[in-house]
Amino acid sequence: MIRFTDASVTAPGEDGGSRTILHPTTLELGEHRISVIGANGSGKSTLLKLINGLTLPTSGGVSVNGLDTARRGREVRRKVGFVFTDPLSQLVMPTGREDVELSLRGRIRRADERRAAGMRVLESYGIGHLADRSIYDLSGGERQLLAIAVVAAVEPAVLVADEPTTLLDLRNEQTIRAVLRALPQQVLFTTHNLSFAQDSDRTLVLDGGRVEFDGDPAEAVAFYQELCLR
Numbered sequence: 226m227i228r229f230t231d232a233s234v235t236a237p238g239e240d241g242g243s244r245t246i247l248h249p250t251t252l253e254l255g256e257h258r259i260s261v262i263g264a265n266g267s268g269k270s271t272l273l274k275l276i277n278g279l280t281l282p283t284s285g286g287v288s289v290n291g292l293d294t295a296r297r298g299r300e301v302r303r304k305v306g307f308v309f310t311d312p313l314s315q316l317v318m319p320t321g322r323e324d325v326e327l328s329l330r331g332r333i334r335r336a337d338e339r340r341a342a343g344m345r346v347l348e349s350y351g352i353g354h355l356a357d358r359s360i361y362d363l364s365g366g367e368r369q370l371l372a373i374a375v376v377a378a379v380e381p382a383v384l385v386a387d388e389p390t391t392l393l394d395l396r397n398e399q400t401i402r403a404v405l406r407a408l409p410q411q412v413l414f415t416t417h418n419l420s421f422a423q424d425s426d427r428t429l430v431l432d433g434g435r436v437e438f439d440g441d442p443a444e445a446v447a448f449y450q451e452l453c454l455r
């Protein structure tokens with residue numbers, strides 16, 4: 226269970242004062258698949274980053290399975306895997322094989338076992354044949370698949386993905402959606418794709434740093450469309 230208790234985020238404003246990015250927010254997030262939608266700059270990424278402590282609340286708190294993100298960030302990050310919009314910002318090794326092996330390092334000590342396990346992960350995502358190719362020579366979809374595989378390899382309790390299909394064509398978008406749908410763990414994602422948003426059990430609509438709607442995905446999309454037309 227992810228809990229936001231009056232969690233807010235402020236940042237220095239241009240006028241020397243402070244600017245509210247997320248107004249005090251209280252949420253209990255327990256559903257298997259939760260989507261977050263809203264206009265550019267409405268606070269979606271900030272909300273996701275609060276979940277694994279990449280961003281800490283200025284006031285209030287956020288916890289994951291009872292672990293406070295401010296006090297127990299390392300433990301939280303072991304439970305919450307984060308997939309960035311741009312896979313190149315998280316893939317740190319020259320090839321997929323090395324990246325997935327790095328991810329498995331804390332779990333599997335023996336190099337030969339790690340190598341075999343890494344290969345099994347890549348094969349399960351249909352990218353085993355790309356294991357030794359430079360990450361710079363992968364297509365956007367292949368890279369996004371690799372980024373998800375690397376994060377999911379350590380079986381985090383929660384997987385958070387920030388606009389995971391934004392850079393993808395229709396076929397790759399469908400592949401990533403199917404991959405995320407099949408993951409057994411809790412998945413939270415942001416998207417501007419309203420059909421993808423409805424691939425979930427619950428949708429939050431953010432506007433100006435506030436959760437303005439929280440509930441059924443189809444109703445959330447209708448609410449958001451109306452909000453955009455106002």
Ligand SMILES: Nc1ncnc2c1ncn2[C@@H]1O[C@H](COP(=O)(O)OP(=O)(O)OP(=O)(O)O)[C@@H](O)[C@H]1O
Nearest residue numbers: 236237246263264265266267268269270271272415
């Ligand atoms: N560390 C920071 N310092 C100052 N302003 C920030 C910081 N982080 C985010 N912001 C601002 O807060 C607002 C919300 O940003 P956020 O990235 O959460 O929006 P978003 O809804 O994910 O947008 P997009 O759809 O464009 O990705 C933006 O105006 C952004 O510029």
